[in-house]
Amino acid sequence: MQDRPKPPPGPPPFDDFKILNVHGNSTPAKVWKGTKEVAKADRKFSSLMEKSEDLSNLITKLDRGNFTYCIFGGWLRDTLAGHITARDIDLVVSGIEVDDLRQFISCETKATIFGGIMGKSETTPFDIWPLGDTFLIRKLSLPASFQTLLQTTDFNINAGLYFPSQRGALPYILDGGMGEALRNRIIRFNSEHLVLPVVQTARLLAYAAKLDFSFDRHTYNFVKEVIQNHKNQRDVIEGLRSFQPKSIANRAEEIMQKFFKG
Incomplete structure (x- = not known):
């Protein structure tokens, strides 16, 4: 008798995700x-x-x-x-x-x-x-x-x-x-709650790259704070290169570099 395939696992333990409070404005x-x-x-x-x-x-x-x-x-x-x-x-x-x-x-x-x-x-x-x-x-x-x-x-x-x-x-x-x-053409937080800040920073940079949008003040400051950490920078770049088309990843990295100028 052929074994039935195992169903995918259920939802992860949601308590493992830390929630960050941000300046949301729904x-x-x-x-x-x-x-x-x-x-x-x-x-x-x-x-x-x-x-x-x-x-x-x-x-x-x-x-x-x-x-x-x-x-x-x-x-x-x-x-x-x-x-x-x-x-x-x-x-x-x-x-x-x-x-x-x-x-x-x-x-x-x-x-x-x-x-x-x-x-x-x-x-x-x-x-x-x-x-x-x-x-x-x-x-x-x-x-x-x-x-x-x-x-x-x-x-x-x-x-x-x-x-x-x-x-x-x-x-x-x-x-x-x-x-x-x-x-x-401006990206801002909608919810007051956010998880995985490094992942979200990579997503924000990808959005800005492919849509040619800007960030509002609160979102800009959030991205800037996250990428001040060198490990976070590397993780953001790795995420962009792993999950985005090359053209979007390159453009997003260019946008990220502007945070360190001026």
Whole structure:
């Protein structure tokens, strides 16, 4: 009898992650319906589903189960920015447990460091979480709502949720600061809580590099403080070179060097 493959491990012990208090400034959410941004997200998401059987199967099962889900963060940001192709997509689903959600995924999976599930689709890799298992909602025992998810998003450029059309409902975007960030081209903290400051510094530099955005005063000072430490500098550079395209990593390192001039 053939052994069944072992399921991926569950969420990590969240107490292992230290939370840093930062100058967060979440924006009251706005609903966008029938806008050009929603239409653009619709076109891109439909195209993505046509290319990825794994993602299409997952969405079909979520729709059949009458689950409410959204796409959040990087994919929506890069889609609305217009000149960037997102490498993966993040989803959040309400009203489901992680073990049940795993049954909906047809491709190989593994647990993410923040408690979600990574779907290793060859065409469109994706990360997916039950709403109640998103990191800060679980860590801080916050109400499991999409409004809370927006408020706990790390940076303003990621504070946006796209809800595709389902069960006859029109698609819409819940904007918690992403729109303003894209207009003003400035990155700032959204949540007042942050983990893994060195990793987040690398992410901030990568965002600035690929979007050609600036930092507000608080975010600038945060990056500057982190990279004052030589080990942190090396870790940031290693992270950029390991996880970003070469052109983005090089540009991000150039931006980092400007912190030491003048």
